[in-house]
Amino acid sequence: MNAHPATELSPADGYTAWASRAKGGEAIAASGIPVRIALLATYTTDFLAELIPVAGARAGIAPELVPFPFGQLEQVLLDPQTPLRTGDYAVLCGTHHDVLGSVDETVRRWTALWDAADRRGIRVVQLGFVPPAVDSYGAAAWRTESSRSGLVRAVNARLAESAADRVRFVDTEQLAAQIGLRNWDDPRGWFRVRQPFAADSLPWLATAIADAVAADRGLSARCVVVDLDGTLWGGVLGEDGIDGIRIGTGPDGEAFAAFQHYLRGLTERGVLLAVASKNDLDLALKAITEAPGMVLGIEDFACIRADWRPKSEQLQDISTTLRLGLGSLMFVDDNPAECAQVATAHPEVRTLCLPPAPARFPAALAGLPWLHPGTLSAEDFTRQESYRALAAAEELAAGRSLAEFLDSLDMEAAVEPIEAATVDRAAQLLAKTNQFNPTTRRHNPARVRQLAEDPQWFAATLRLRDRFADHGIVGVLLVRQHDAVAEIDTLLLSCRVIGRTAEDELLAAAAEWALARGCARLTGRYLPTARNALVRELYPSRGFVPEAASTAENAVFTYKLTTGALPRSPHIREARLHHGH
Numbered sequence: 001m002n003a004h005p006a007t008e009l010s011p012a013d014g015y016t017a018w019a020s021r022a023k024g025g026e027a028i029a030a031s032g033i034p035v036r037i038a039l040l041a042t043y044t045t046d047f048l049a050e051l052i053p054v055a056g057a058r059a060g061i062a063p064e065l066v067p068f069p070f071g072q073l074e075q076v077l078l079d080p081q082t083p084l085r086t087g088d089y090a091v092l093c094g095t096h097h098d099v100l101g102s103v104d105e106t107v108r109r110w111t112a113l114w115d116a117a118d119r120r121g122i123r124v125v126q127l128g129f130v131p132p133a134v135d136s137y138g139a140a141a142w143r144t145e146s147s148r149s150g151l152v153r154a155v156n157a158r159l160a161e162s163a164a165d166r167v168r169f170v171d172t173e174q175l176a177a178q179i180g181l182r183n184w185d186d187p188r189g190w191f192r193v194r195q196p197f198a199a200d201s202l203p204w205l206a207t208a209i210a211d212a213v214a215a216d217r218g219l220s221a222r223c224v225v226v227d228l229d230g231t232l233w234g235g236v237l238g239e240d241g242i243d244g245i246r247i248g249t250g251p252d253g254e255a256f257a258a259f260q261h262y263l264r265g266l267t268e269r270g271v272l273l274a275v276a277s278k279n280d281l282d283l284a285l286k287a288i289t290e291a292p293g294m295v296l297g298i299e300d301f302a303c304i305r306a307d308w309r310p311k312s313e314q315l316q317d318i319s320t321t322l323r324l325g326l327g328s329l330m331f332v333d334d335n336p337a338e339c340a341q342v343a344t345a346h347p348e349v350r351t352l353c354l355p356p357a358p359a360r361f362p363a364a365l366a367g368l369p370w371l372h373p374g375t376l377s378a379e380d381f382t383r384q385e386s387y388r389a390l391a392a393a394e395e396l397a398a399g400r401s402l403a404e405f406l407d408s409l410d411m412e413a414a415v416e417p418i419e420a421a422t423v424d425r426a427a428q429l430l431a432k433t434n435q436f437n438p439t440t441r442r443h444n445p446a447r448v449r450q451l452a453e454d455p456q457w458f459a460a461t462l463r464l465r466d467r468f469a470d471h472g473i474v475g476v477l478l479v480r481q482h483d484a485v486a487e488i489d490t491l492l493l494s495c496r497v498i499g500r501t502a503e504d505e506l507l508a509a510a511a512e513w514a515l516a517r518g519c520a521r522l523t524g525r526y527l528p529t530a531r532n533a534l535v536r537e538l539y540p541s542r543g544f545v546p547e548a549a550s551t552a553e554n555a556v557f558t559y560k561l562t563t564g565a566l567p568r569s570p571h572i573r574e575a576r577l578h579h580g581h
Helices: 015-023 048-060 073-076 102-119 136-142 148-163 172-179 187-193 199-216 250-268 279-290 310-324 336-345 359-366 381-396 404-410 421-430 445-453 500-517
Strands: 034-039 063-068 088-094 123-127 168-170 221-224 272-278 305-306 329-333 350-353 411-417 457-465 469-482 485-493 522-527 555-560 572-575
Touching: 015 048, 015 199, 034 048, 034 073, 034 199, 048 063, 048 199, 063 199, 063 305, 073 088, 073 102, 088 199, 088 310, 102 123, 102 148, 123 199, 136 148, 148 172, 172 199, 221 250, 221 310, 250 272, 250 359, 272 310, 279 305, 279 336, 305 310, 310 329, 310 336, 329 336, 329 485, 421 445, 421 457, 421 469, 421 485, 421 500, 445 457, 457 500, 469 500, 485 500, 500 522, 500 572
Parallel strands: 034 063, 034 088, 088 123, 123 168, 221 272, 221 329, 272 305, 329 350, 411 572, 485 522
Antiparallel strands: 411 457, 457 469, 469 485, 522 555
16 A cells, blocks of 8 residues: 555554554654644543544644643633634544533533634534443443433434534444444543543544544545456456356355445445456446446446556546546555556555455455545535536537537536535535635635625535536635725635536626625636646636736736626526625
8 A cells, every 4th residue: 555654554553553653753744734633632632642643644634733631621612812723623522421411411511612613713523422331221221311321322413413514523432332342441541540541442533533634624535446356356357257257146255245335335425436457348347237246337437447558547547537636546456566556656546455355345445544424415425426427428528619518518507605504515625626726725614604604705606517417516616805806715616517617607706796896806816736737827818917916826816897797608508696795
């Protein structure tokens, strides 16, 4: 697997291995995204805190931990002089000892902390509570509401439901159940130093925290690219034929089928699937369609590449076709040589070499930090359909001019003010979109909500549908008024709709809002990054003029609104523009 050395470390390796890595100075990934994290807990977090940088390196973040004594949750979040600032993460940590009194009372305490963090633009990661390993109700504890275990489970359910569109909720109860409650707790540590967890539980908890933050920052893999032979089925298709590959029957065949069920579950929550295989394409398609026992079908894959080129070239082709950067892909293969070839050619592709036993494939994939779902939006559940529509549109484009192709899509767009139901999707796009994003500024949901309610801002989303699919919310626009000038803070589009001229809908909406506010100028910035060269000419190509103080690192462009609003796309019909405030 090509990655930072910390990625090679599994939580199953235990506390000693993790502590050794942390003390060895290898924890922070040089390329990780810097984040400030405060552990606000009702227990001692010293041992947990030392492992967070290691877990962060696995997940692609470089945590800076902001230390606080235990038991200071309200004091830190309610203090007007708190050292936490907008964009920081507060990880709220409690134990079953904190579940006192009624369920309502406990839930009110923790959601009040969410409110306090929200007012300051601090992103909350709430750890669920773990039931005690020993409950006086014995075997009836989990089905008795008045038991300590029953209360804990009721609180978790309420917090998880309330957290849906507000905070990141980590299901620690489910995590502890996997490991075993008796292995999770350390009663001696609790009574001696107020450290409730067994040492070997700490890497799992640190990993869950880092993965939640990384997912919130848009670092989850967006497409899993799988091999065929030895990965989706047993045997070699070209040698054994369709009837000879193992899938669905026998111990190995059932294990391959179970892995396919796991992969399908990923697609149901928005992770794309693709194939990169050294095989004859027609035979591969026939096997996927007709082989007895197959769980996945052609419709489950956003892209299939089967030929005799190096896998690295196939992955480059998949990246181009799906309009996803190579860093958004995860490559899964059972052949170490193929994994090494891809890792050498494309270090940014996250690569997993599967273990020998197919029964262990799902756990190998699930144990990595790159598939944490984060917040799920309606668009996540329809993403596979949207990318299949993208492939259909590519076929439609063959032999036509660009204008003819765009007109034939029958596109319809809607620019709408951000509201409660769309805040999370807007924040998700802000976290993940890098290519069509001139500034790549990041705003968390709390900040997006603030901007949407501020009359000095125009905060909007763009929905797009065409003859093949409803793509949902695929664009975000944030514009701020400074006296007679309106500045575009953010204008971004999902890679799924790049090249559709949907950016003209957003620019037109920005100009019309600015005119309605009495502004004389509309400005936009281009802050170059390694991935957004695509939008270098976005503003100049629409009539914006560079300002005198503009530099290559901070290019500022102005459009004089005295010449009128910017034109909408001629290829998108029945666009509905709403201007909110």
